[in-house]
Amino acid sequence: MKTQEQVFAGQEADQWFLRNKNVINAKSKENDICYNIIRQSLSKKQIRSVLELGCSNGYRLNFLKEVFSNDTKFVGCDVSKLAVEDGIKRYGLELCCSSLADFSYSEQFDLVIVNFVLHWIDRELLYNCIAKIDSFLKCQNSFLLLGDFYPYVPHKRRYHHCEQEKIYTYKLDYKNFFLASNCYQVLQEYIYNTDKTEKLDGNNRAGVVLLEKNDNFFIEL
Numbered sequence: 001m002k003t004q005e006q007v008f009a010g011q012e013a014d015q016w017f018l019r020n021k022n023v024i025n026a027k028s029k030e031n032d033i034c035y036n037i038i039r040q041s042l043s044k045k046q047i048r049s050v051l052e053l054g055c056s057n058g059y060r061l062n063f064l065k066e067v068f069s070n071d072t073k074f075v076g077c078d079v080s081k082l083a084v085e086d087g088i089k090r091y092g093l094e095l096c097c098s099s100l101a102d103f104s105y106s107e108q109f110d111l112v113i114v115n116f117v118l119h120w121i122d123r124e125l126l127y128n129c130i131a132k133i134d135s136f137l138k139c140q141n142s143f144l145l146l147g148d149f150y151p152y153v154p155h156k157r158r159y160h161h162c163e164q165e166k167i168y169t170y171k172l173d174y175k176n177f178f179l180a181s182n183c184y185q186v187l188q189e190y191i192y193n194t195d196k197t198e199k200l201d202g203n204n205r206a207g208v209v210l211l212e213k214n215d216n217f218f219i220e221l
Contacts, residue, residue: 004122004167005079005099012167013080017056021086024056029063033208034115034145037188039067041210042111042143049073051109051136053100054117056080057087077103100132101125108138115147115208119169126170130177134213142213144184148174150191150207157203175209182218184211 008016017024029035047068052061055076065074077098078084084097096103100117114133121129137144154172178184189209 003125004120005101005125007167008079008120009099013078014082017080017083017086024059027059029066032060032063033190033192034113034147035060035063035067037190037208037210038064038111038113038145041188042067044069044072046141046143047072047110049107049109050075050111050113051105052076052113052115053103053133053136054078054114055083055087055095057083058091058093058095059087060113060115061093062087062091073107073109075105075109100129103132105136109136109142110138111143111145112136113145115145116149116206118146118148118174119171121170123170127177134178134181134183137213139183139213139215143187144178144211144213145208146175146178146211147208148206149194150205151203152205171203173207175207175211178211178213183215184213185217186210187212 050061050064050072055061055078058076061074061076074093076087076093076095078095079097079099081097084095087093087095100121112133118129133144149171150173151171156168156170159167159169187210189207191205191207194204194206
């Protein structure tokens, strides 16, 4: 049986981008929760390099060009080849086609963005991906912007766009993996419903959290 990464890399990532391309290209920074949290919370002095894992065509990285200095480094990766090609052509960004599990980079970053990615990850690869995200962040005074489903009870659901494959989305509070290390603390958190209704339904409840990473959070005894 194919892994979820193989399914997405082979077919569904490009199909997802094609289904959502018009919506993605119509997005505005004013309505982007991740952009607004970053803009309101982080300064030009704090951020000189940004990595977005699962960046689609890099539209959010392009938004952030207006927030940080001209010499800020922006890097993104996405498993959709079509999304990456579109972003390079449209925005001139440094993007590469890769899954989170396979992505590598020689530098660490001041800010890493991972928005609605971890719920796709095969469970046998989850801890490896958590460690990989952590490894891309500098040890002191770096920041992780993490967004995903935020259910009342952790659960999984069949992915209806790939009915021929046994694919699940896994919904839980992913920030706890990072908080457990005691190297991260919450700076901001915003909870909302993905279907834009007022009632916070357990299946569609989502959250975006800004975490600061610093190995000095440990108390010296």
